[in-house]
Each structure stands twice: as C-alpha cells, then as structure tokens.
Amino acid sequence: MLIVPEREIAALMTREAAFDAVEQVFAAMAADKAYNFPVVREAIGHEDALYGFKGGFDRSGLTLGLKAGGYWPNNLEKRGIINHQSTVFLFDPDTGKVTAMVGGNLLTALRTAAASSVSIRHLAREDAKVLGMIGAGHQATFQLRAALEQRAFEKVIGWNLHPEMLPNLAKVAEEAGLPFEAVSLDAMREADVIVSITSSFDAILGADQVSPGTHVACMGTDTKGKMEVDPALLARATVFTDEVAQSVTIGEAQHAIAQGLIREQDIIQIGAVINGTHPGRDGADRITLFDGTGVGLQDLAVAAAVVDLAVEKGIAVEVDF
Numbered sequence: 091m092l093i094v095p096e097r098e099i100a101a102l103m104t105r106e107a108a109f110d111a112v113e114q115v116f117a118a119m120a121a122d123k124a125y126n127f128p129v130v131r132e133a134i135g136h137e138d139a140l141y142g143f144k145g146g147f148d149r150s151g152l153t154l155g156l157k158a159g160g161y162w163p164n165n166l167e168k169r170g171i172i173n174h175q176s177t178v179f180l181f182d183p184d185t186g187k188v189t190a191m192v193g194g195n196l197l198t199a200l201r202t203a204a205a206s207s208v209s210i211r212h213l214a215r216e217d218a219k220v221l222g223m224i225g226a227g228h229q230a231t232f233q234l235r236a237a238l239e240q241r242a243f244e245k246v247i248g249w250n251l252h253p254e255m256l257p258n259l260a261k262v263a264e265e266a267g268l269p270f271e272a273v274s275l276d277a278m279r280e281a282d283v284i285v286s287i288t289s290s291f292d293a294i295l296g297a298d299q300v301s302p303g304t305h306v307a308c309m310g311t312d313t314k315g316k317m318e319v320d321p322a323l324l325a326r327a328t329v330f331t332d333e334v335a336q337s338v339t340i341g342e343a344q345h346a347i348a349q350g351l352i353r354e355q356d357i358i359q360i361g362a363v364i365n366g367t368h369p370g371r372d373g374a375d376r377i378t379l380f381d382g383t384g385v386g387l388q389d390l391a392v393a394a395a396v397v398d399l400a401v402e403k404g405i406a407v408e409v410d411f
C-alpha cells in the first residue's frame with residue numbers, strides 16, 4: 091500500500107491536474123462508466139462532529155474507493171488543527187486490496203474548485219470579464235484562483251455576510267493582477283460569472299440580482315437545508331449539476347424541486363456537456379447555473395492523480411499491508 095501524507099499534497103498536486111481529473115470523472119459519470127455510492131453522514135454525538143463516507147467506482151479509470159472524514163467544529167480552537175478532516179482510501183478493483191491512503195484535506199478544496207472551474211470552462215460566455223464571488227472563507231480562495239484561469243477576467247467583485255473576511259479574496263485577486271471591489275448583492279448584476287461558496291441556510295442571491303447571460307456556480311450547498319440562491323433563479327436558468335441525485339436532495343436544486351419550480355428531468359449532468367451529448371449554453375442571454383454538490387468520485391479522481399504524481403517523484407511511502 092502507498093501512503094501520500096497530507097503534508098506532501100501541496101507540493102505535488104496542481105490546479106491543472108485537479109481540473110483534468112475532475113473533468114474526466116464528470117464525463118465518465120455522464121457516460122454511465124462511473125457511479126457514486128450513497129453518502130453516509132452522521133452526527134456522531136462526540137465533539138459535535140459530523141463524520142461520513144463518500145465513495146464510488148470509476149470503471150473507465152479503474153478507481154475504486156472512498157473518502158472518510160467530516161467536520162470537527164472544535165479542532166481549531168482546542169487543538170490548532172483545521173476543522174475539516176478527511177482521508178481517501180483507494181482499492182484495487184480486481185482484488186479489493188487497499189492500494190493507497192491519501193490525505194484528503196487540501197484535495198477537497200482543490201477538487202471543489204476544479205468542479206466550478208470545469209463548469210465555467212464549459213458553460214460561461216467566452217467574453218466573460220467580471221467575476222463575482224459570494225463567500226470569502228477557506229474554500230472561496232481556492233474557488234477564485236481556479237475560476238480566474240478559465241476566462242480573461244478583468245475585475246473581481248465580492249460580497250460576504252462577514253465583510254471582514256473579504257480581504258481573503260482581495261489578496262488572491264491582487265496576486266492575479268486584478269482589481270477587487272467589495273460590492274452589494276445588487277451589484278452582482280455586473281458579473282458575467284458568479285461563484286457562491288458559503289455555509290448559508292437562506293437565499294443570499296436574489297433571482298433578479300443576476301443579469302441575462304451570467305453563469306452561476308453554486309458550490310456551498312452540499313447538505314439538506316442549505317441554500318445560497320433564490321429558488322426562482324433556478325427557474326430562470328438552465329440548471330446543470332455534477333450528479334442529479336445529489337442535486338435534488340442535498341444540492342441547491344433541492345428547494346426549487348420542492349417548490350415545484352423546476353423538474354428533476356430538466357437538470358443536466360455537466361458530464362453530458364463535456365462529452366458533447368448536450369450542447370450546454372444555449373445563447374448569449376441564457377443564465378446557466380451549476381449546482382456543485384461534491385461527489386465522492388471527485389475525491390477518488392484527484393487522489394488517484396496525486397498517487398501517480400507521488401510515485402513519479404519518489405515521495406509515496408510504501409508499506410507492506
């Protein structure tokens with residue numbers, strides 16, 4: 091078995107490798123060559139922790155495994171370690187033997203950013219100039235860096251419930267040589283692409299605060315009850331997702347579905363656009379919305395990629411197991 095410790099991931103994994111891995115696995119999912127297992131997520135009644143498993147099997151890439159982990163809200167304060175903790179385990183699909191154990195913390199941020207980035211590549215207008223960010227926490231900086239690579243953006247605008255966090259975004263924009271402006275939600279009408287990545291349980295972005303032609307990537311809603319945008323926005327938009335089953339149960343679409351504003355059969359898997367079996371954006375005035383719920387196969391794809399890189403560079407730790 092190979093071990094790739096968390097501390098090695100930053101030097102090994104690139105945004106480009108994460109993008110390719112996630113794009114490929116989304117395509118495999120839409121071609122019915124890869125599927126996710128039902129998600130387990132439990133409040134374990136200890137340290138207020140949420141713990142669970144996300145797994146799947148990609149028959150085209152022969153990647154089988156799971157990500158185990160979750161959220162320990164007291165970690166940072168009590169122990170000085172981050173609250174999100176996860177580890178990916180990969181197995182040999184021919185034998186069932188474990189093949190790798192990989193730190194999953196940084197990979198989670200990279201694969202989540204890669205998902206919205208894939209959606210921007212395939213759905214945003216080519217001439218997009220203004221990138222709007224809603225959310226300014228840990229994931230938001232990864233989202234911003236990845237999004238900026240997809241179009242020739244000229245400006246970043248941002249809104250966050252806690253405005254004191256906005257300098258996190260300003261710093262990334264500055265590093266990319268772009269101006270950053272803190273704005274009201276009404277000013278999001280200026281954005282050509284909007285990425286939302288918050289832990290909100292109420293709609294932040296109104297349906298009329300988005301201009302025609304905008305691409306919106308909703309990345310924060312990954313649990314029942316969470317919500318980032320007015321469900322009426324989904325009715326105005328063409329809705330795409332990583333996986334329809336998750337989109338309608340734990341994703342942003344759960345609310346529009348429950349209110350009868352959209353139908354499950356109208357939600358399109360982003361992999362179909364990647365594969366060319368769906369045309370994607372239909373006109374410059376169309377609003378496209380990507381409901382990025384986060385699937386286990388994304389974790390497995392980036393973990394498999396990082397194992398290859400670790401082997402190439404002689405960094406993987408081999409143990410007889």
Ligand code: NAD
Nearest residue numbers: 202225226227228229251252288289290309310382383384
């Ligand atoms: P974080 O704690 O670092 O940041 C949270 C962000 O949400 C901040 O911008 C904060 O100001 C904002 N926020 C907090 N409470 C809010 C509220 N009630 N209303 C509006 N905004 C609020 O968290 P993070 O690591 O950046 O994660 C952000 C979200 O992304 C979480 O909900 C997390 O579950 C989700 N997430 C999704 C995926 C996926 O694949 N879709 C993957 C990882 C994380």
